[in-house]
Amino acid sequence: MAGVLLTACGSGGTGGAGAAGAVPKPGGRLTFAVTSDFGCLDPQQVSSIDSVYPARQLVDSLTDQDPATGKIVPWLAERWEISPDATTFTFHLRPGATFSDGSPVDARAVKANFDTAGKLGTIAAQAASYLQGYRDTTIVDDLTARVSFSRPAAQFLQATSTHTLGLVSPASTAKPPAERCTSGIVGSGPFTLGSYQKNQSITLNKRADYRWGSTLWKQQGPAYLDQIVFQVIPESGIRNGSLRSGAIDGDSAVASQDEASLRTDGFTLQYRSAPGLPYGFSVNTGRSPLDDTAVRRAVSRAINRQEIVSTVLTPLTKPVTSPLASSTPGYVNLAADLVFAPDEARKLLDDAGWRPGPDGIRVKDGNPLQLTVQYFTGQTSAKAILELIQQQLRAVGIAAALHEEPVTNGGRVVQAKGYDLLWGHTKGADPDVLRAQYSSTGLNFNNLRPGPLDDLLTRQAATADQNARMALVRQAQELILTNQYNVPVIELTVILGLSAKVHDVVLNADARLQFHDTWKS
Structure with a gap:
C-alpha cells in the first residue's frame, strides 16, 4: 500500500x-x-x-x-x-x-x-x-x-x-x-x-x-x-x-x-482518524442551482471549517485538506482550495447573477437561492454542525433548509436525488473509495454525468504500478475540487x-x- x-x-x-x-x-x-x-x-x-x-x-x-x-x-x-x-x-x-x-x-x-x-x-x-x-x-x-x-x-x-x-x-x-x-x-x-x-x-x-x-x-x-x-x-x-x-x-x-x-x-x-472520504456534502450537480460550478464553489468558500471544529467539535477532529481523509493512502494536501473566503463566495455569486434580496437571501430570475440539505439519524453532531453551516451560508446570501431522515431510508433518498446537498462520509482504507463515491455508474451521490473523472477513477483501479496509480489518484482529487463535485468539511474521527x-x-x-x-x- x-x-x-x-x-x-x-x-x-x-x-x-x-x-x-x-x-x-x-x-x-x-x-x-x-x-x-x-x-x-x-x-x-x-x-x-x-x-x-x-x-x-x-x-x-x-x-x-x-x-x-x-x-x-x-x-x-x-x-x-x-x-x-x-x-x-x-x-x-x-x-x-x-x-x-x-x-x-x-x-x-x-x-x-x-x-x-x-x-x-x-x-x-x-x-x-x-x-x-x-x-x-x-x-x-x-x-x-x-x-x-x-x-x-x-x-x-x-x-x-x-x-x-x-x-x-x-x-x-x-x-x-x-x-x-x-x-x-x-x-x-x-x-x-x-x-x-x-x-x-x-x-x-x-x-x-x-x-x-x-x-x-x-x-x-x-x-x-x-x-x-x-x-x-x-x-x-x-x-x-x-x-x-x-x-x-x-x-x-x-x-x-x-x-x-x-x-x-x-x-x-x-x-x-478514519480513512476514506471525509464528512462533507455530496453536491447534486444535476439540480439547479448547483449545476453551476460557481455556486458550488461559493458554498465551499462560505464554510468556515475551523470554526466548526472550534465551536461544535474538539481538537480530536481536523478540518479537511482534500477530498480524501489524510489517513488514506494516496491522499494529497489540497488545503489551498478549501479555504474560508466569504468575500470570494459573494463575488462568485454576484458574477453568476445572484443578487441580494430584501431579506439577505440572494435571488436570480425571481427564485431565491435556497438549498435542501439532507442528513440522517445517527450521524454524530450532524445537527449542530449543519446549523452552524446554515448560518455561515446565510452570511453570503444562501438559505439552507435542513432535513433529517432515518438511516434506513438512505438508499431510497440517494436514488431519488431529491436533495441539493447530502451530508455524509464513506470509509475506506484505499483510494478506490473515490470510485465508490464519484463513479457515474454507481450510486452516483453527486448525480454526475460520464466524463473525465470516470476515466481517471477507472484507470487508477486498473493500474498495477503503485506510483502510476497514485498519480492518477492525485489527478482525481484535483479534478473533484476544481469542479467542486464535493464540499468536504471535516475528517471523521x-x-x-x-x-x-x-x-x-x-x-x-x-x-x-x-x-x-x-x-x-
Missing part, C-alpha cells in the same frame, strides 16, 4: 489498550451503545457504521490490513499470488476453518460469495464497486481459489480485508437479500448472532470452537468475551449517563461536550468512550471495531 495509516490513540488509563502486565480474563458480557440501526446485519449490504460494528464480528475476511502500516496480512488466506497485470488473485486458504453452520471455509465458499456479492445491486454498492470487472472464481482445489477480473483490479487485495467482502456461508449467499439482513447470515467469525431486535439491540454469542483469527490478533483461540450486546441509544446524553452509571461498558460515539469530563473521571477515550474495566478494544485499519481480543476485568 502507498501511504501510512494513523494508529489508534487513547487518552490514557486501562480501558482501551489493556493495563500494563494485566492478564486477559475470559468470560463476561460487554454492553456497547450505538446510535442507530441500519436494519441489516449482512456485511455485504450494510453501510451504516453502527450496523457494521456487529456485522464485523460475525464474519472473517480473506486478509486483514495492519492499521499502523497499511500492509495486507493473512487471515483466512494463508498466502496469495497476484498476476503482474493485477487481473488474477490466487488465495490459499488455511485448513480447518468452518462457518457456524458447520460448512467448511473453502474455495467453494469463496466462489459463492464473490459470484453473488456483486449481483446484489444498489443495496450492496460497496461490494459491487470492489467487484467491478469480476469475471469468475475458479476452484483450483478445496483450499485454493483463483479470482479473475476482466481488467486490472489494483484495489481488490485491500478490499478482501474489509467487512464488505467478509465471507458468509454458501447457504447464506443463496438466501434473498432481505432475509440475509435479519436472520440469514452465517459467518465464520468469532461470534454468532443470538438475537436481533430492530432499533433496540443486537446480541452476539461467543463461538467456542473458533481458531482461525487474523494474524494481527493477540491470541488465536476463541474470543474472551462470552457475549456482546449492542444497545441502540440515539441520544448522546443517555449514552453518556449509561456509561457513567455502568449500564453500558462502551459508547461508540462520544459527543464532543462529554470528552473532557469522561477523561477526567477515569474513562478511556480511544480514537482513530471515531471516538469511543470505554469503562476502565474494558481492555483491548481494537479500531482496525478502516476504523471499524474488532472485539476478538477484548476482555473485561
Whole structure:
C-alpha cells in the first residue's frame, strides 16, 4: 500500500489498550451503545457504521490490513499470488476453518460469495464497486481459489480485508437479500448472532470452537468475551449517563461536550482518524442551482471549517485538506482550495447573477437561492454542525433548509436525488473509495454525468504500478475540487468512550471495531 495509516490513540488509563502486565480474563458480557440501526446485519449490504460494528464480528475476511502500516496480512488466506497485470488473485486458504453452520471455509465458499456479492445491486454498492470487472472464481482445489477480473483490479487485495467482502456461508449467499439482513447470515467469525431486535439491540454469542483469527490478533483461540450486546441509544446524553452509571461498558460515539469530563473521571477515550472520504456534502450537480460550478464553489468558500471544529467539535477532529481523509493512502494536501473566503463566495455569486434580496437571501430570475440539505439519524453532531453551516451560508446570501431522515431510508433518498446537498462520509482504507463515491455508474451521490473523472477513477483501479496509480489518484482529487463535485468539511474521527474495566478494544485499519481480543476485568 502507498501511504501510512494513523494508529489508534487513547487518552490514557486501562480501558482501551489493556493495563500494563494485566492478564486477559475470559468470560463476561460487554454492553456497547450505538446510535442507530441500519436494519441489516449482512456485511455485504450494510453501510451504516453502527450496523457494521456487529456485522464485523460475525464474519472473517480473506486478509486483514495492519492499521499502523497499511500492509495486507493473512487471515483466512494463508498466502496469495497476484498476476503482474493485477487481473488474477490466487488465495490459499488455511485448513480447518468452518462457518457456524458447520460448512467448511473453502474455495467453494469463496466462489459463492464473490459470484453473488456483486449481483446484489444498489443495496450492496460497496461490494459491487470492489467487484467491478469480476469475471469468475475458479476452484483450483478445496483450499485454493483463483479470482479473475476482466481488467486490472489494483484495489481488490485491500478490499478482501474489509467487512464488505467478509465471507458468509454458501447457504447464506443463496438466501434473498432481505432475509440475509435479519436472520440469514452465517459467518465464520468469532461470534454468532443470538438475537436481533430492530432499533433496540443486537446480541452476539461467543463461538467456542473458533481458531482461525487474523494474524494481527493477540491470541488465536476463541474470543474472551462470552457475549456482546449492542444497545441502540440515539441520544448522546443517555449514552453518556449509561456509561457513567455502568449500564453500558462502551459508547461508540462520544459527543464532543462529554470528552473532557469522561477523561477526567477515569474513562478511556480511544480514537482513530478514519480513512476514506471525509464528512462533507455530496453536491447534486444535476439540480439547479448547483449545476453551476460557481455556486458550488461559493458554498465551499462560505464554510468556515475551523470554526466548526472550534465551536461544535474538539481538537480530536481536523478540518479537511482534500477530498480524501489524510489517513488514506494516496491522499494529497489540497488545503489551498478549501479555504474560508466569504468575500470570494459573494463575488462568485454576484458574477453568476445572484443578487441580494430584501431579506439577505440572494435571488436570480425571481427564485431565491435556497438549498435542501439532507442528513440522517445517527450521524454524530450532524445537527449542530449543519446549523452552524446554515448560518455561515446565510452570511453570503444562501438559505439552507435542513432535513433529517432515518438511516434506513438512505438508499431510497440517494436514488431519488431529491436533495441539493447530502451530508455524509464513506470509509475506506484505499483510494478506490473515490470510485465508490464519484463513479457515474454507481450510486452516483453527486448525480454526475460520464466524463473525465470516470476515466481517471477507472484507470487508477486498473493500474498495477503503485506510483502510476497514485498519480492518477492525485489527478482525481484535483479534478473533484476544481469542479467542486464535493464540499468536504471535516475528517471523521471515531471516538469511543470505554469503562476502565474494558481492555483491548481494537479500531482496525478502516476504523471499524474488532472485539476478538477484548476482555473485561
